[in-house]
Amino acid sequence: MIKVHELRDKSKTELLSQLKELKAELSLLRVAKVTGGAPNKLSKIKVVRLSIAQVLTVISQKQKAALREAYKKKKFLPLDLRPKKTRAIRRRLTKHQQSLKTEREKKREMYFPQRKYGIKVEAFEIYIMRDMPLFFH
Template sequence: MQASKVVRLSIAQVLTVISQKQKGALREAYKKKKYLPLDLRPKKTRAIRRRLTKRQASLKTEREKKKEMYFPMRKYAIKASLKTEREKKKEMYFPMRKYAIKV
């Protein structure tokens, strides 16, 4: 009983190594080819395989290109303030009170 289990395991190991070597040889043979056999392609998930490629997703229509060309992002410059952060906070929390001077 025990011997048959060992034999089965060793057969499985040998077959595994043989199939791995075959697949490796196939990968080498198809490395520079345009098309790959289905079993050598990445499996991933069905949804990922059907998804647009990065190039397809990033392409823009003529209309989009024209719109971006004629209406570019606007550039704004903000005038720098001479007051420090501390002075701004002080002014915010303690606004100057103007009193009427009685003579």
């Protein structure tokens, strides 16, 4: 059984060579299955297939990480590196596009700004009654 954290430390050439070995082993196991090999070999097919899948996954993840690094400072990203989200969300306007205003809107806001209102407070005298409880003070 292969540990994935060990696979992540290996280089691409090492991963490809390991993949080749695993595929060769799988073909031998399949031959053994047809010829009526030992039961332990038949049960090993599942383990080898899983190992192949793990190696392929690590290879693809490394490739994707390298691509992300390569396209980090570029203006446009390839479709498979963009966030998936939903179709509707992808078609939404960006924050910048939403904030844009027409010339007419800008002029209207400039000439008729929102009014600010203030409330005039007159000084009220507060009478404290002797009989009132303390929390009313």
